[in-house]
Amino acid sequence: MDSKENNISKGASKEQILYANILNAGMLIGLISLVLIFILYVSGILSPLIPLEKVQTYWVLSVHEYLVKSGIQVGWAWFGELEYGDMLNYIPIAFLSLLTIICYISLIPGLIRKKDKPYIIICILEIIVLLIAASGVLGSGGH
């Protein structure tokens, strides 16, 4: 117990502060971009792939029916259509969803220095899990 008490430091660890700083910067960039790009989209400055007035005819359908009727491709297909206002909105959404991976990668060097094997393994596994989810290789569900 004494040795444990010696190992406990009060408040946030260095890794925790590093993670928080990266998360904070990324979150601000992501949310501000999300609002700015959305304004470009709804103001009509950037024309959308699906006209704004038509979106409401799709959001009442299941995602499978929506994909069939709209002809929208799943996965990362939006990345090839960034000239459209609606598709451009996926950039900040994807960025916010990638932020955790960036934060985890930033933890690895510190963990290696500390030779903290269990957490190195857990962090690498988490990065793999999130990359698999992001890659789209898990395929389409659909009804």
Place this chain on the structure above:
Amino acid sequence: MIQIPLRSSIVILCVVIFLIWILGTNTSFASDSTTNHNVTELQDWWLYPLILLVLSFLLGVFAVLAGVGGGVLYVPIVSGFLPFHLDFVRGAGLIVALAGALAAGPGLLRKGFANLRLAIPMALIASSSAIVGAMIGLALPTNVIQIMLGATILGIVLLMMKAKKSVFPEVPKPDRLSQTLEIFGIYHEPTINKDISWQIHRTPIGLALFVIIGLMAGMFGLGAGWANVPVLNLVMGAPIKIAVATSKFLLSITDTSAAWVYMNNGAVLPLMVVPSVVGIMLGSFVGVKILGVTKPSVIRILVIIVLGISGTKALLKGLGIG
């Protein structure tokens, strides 16, 4: 007899009027998303994004006052009372919960309330399960998901009514796994101006419960703070402040994995997501501001009632009765 302060009464009245108005408009021009695939009559395209913005703002205020995440209110209420298909509501719900967790995470980590060493092992289990949950959620028929969602929401209502919380749980002896992973710490509790040393126990049981939590988060797009907190606090023995903060931070990891599945399957529509995220975040800021002048118990009762109605509506909708 409960005394409801004037300010709380005004907020409650506004919400009730707004919900009645939504219900009224819903029956007049919205289609039933589970059974009727006819396209809605064309309205001005901005009407529903505006409704989402206002509704999400109110939900953001209430989520803070009631101490729940935005997703758990967003999904049942939006899917129950607005014409959006459940697939898109769940996709938006996950992004809403994710944005809220990302916004709160840095502050909670810096203050030492959220604990990275506690969160990381739980996150691996929960995020892996959330991917599976999201895939199941998108593969099952909508009415089945709607019934399960309704039952889950009603279960959450019971949990909110019955669940106790322990401010500083007794952990006589930490388990071997938590010791190996060095999950313990000290944080400063400003309310009593004291440094609190904490440790956890029953880590394997906690990890097993996070499998279920992850599955439900992914399947229903709810976020999962309502389940994270009792597991971290009551099962594993983390102090309530550490449990609440770590739970909020955990959502930024768990919901990320499920959000990707919804996004890669086309279930994330910017015209729904952005007004919802902006609304709930603005509402959260206002909620924090008025937190000191409202009675949390009154708000909590109201949230329980609204969730009870939404859960029942989801259940009936799934059964083809609503």
